[in-house]
Amino acid sequence: MRQNPARRTALLDAAIEVLAREGSRGLTLRAVDKEAGVPTGTASNYFAHRADMLGQVMARTRERLTPDPAELAGTMTAEPSHDLVRTLMRQVVDRMRRDRSSHLALLELRLEATRRPELHTELARFFGEELDANIGFHVGSGLPGDRTGLILLYLAMQGLIVDELTVPELLTPHRTGELIDAMVARLLPADGD
Structure with missing residues (x-):
C-alpha cells in the first residue's frame, strides 16, 4: 500500500x-x-x-466534520448555559451546510451497513465513539443536561440534519434556529424543571 x-x-x-x-x-x-x-x-x-x-472514508468524514479548534475555543469562552448549547447546535448545522457531502456520505454508509455485517460493526463502533465523545465533551464542559437528555438531543439533531440534507423545504417554514432552541429547552431542562 x-x-x-x-x-x-x-x-x-x-x-x-x-x-x-x-x-x-x-x-x-x-x-x-x-x-x-x-x-x-x-x-x-x-x-x-x-x-x-x-x-x-468514515475516519475522513470525522476529520472533515470536526469543528475548527480555534472556532470551538472561541465559542467555549462563553459561560456554560443553554444559550451556549444552542450556539453549538447551530454550529453543527452550519458545518453540515458547508460540508453536505460528508453528511450524505455517512447516510450512504449507514444504508450500506444494513447490507454488510462487517461494515455495520465498524459503523456502530464509529458512531458509538462519536456519541460518547460528544457526551464527554458536553458534560466535561459543564453544559446543562444529563446523558439521557444528550442522547435525545443527538437523535433530534440527527433527524433535523437528515431532513435538511434531503428535504430542506420541509423545515423552512419552521426555521431551523427556532427548532434548535425548542429542542434544547425541552430536552435539556434547567435544574428544577
Missing part, C-alpha cells in the same frame, strides 16, 4: 464526493480515481479493497 498521505486524503475526499453524489453502488475504485483526477488504478494502490476504503 502506498503511503503518500496527501494523495490518500485526496482519494478519500473523492470517495466522499462519489458516495454523496452516486450512492454506495456508484462507489468503485475506478470512480474514485476519476473523481480525484488520477490515473486509473491509483486508488487500488492505496486501498486493499472497497471495504478498506469505506472504513477509511
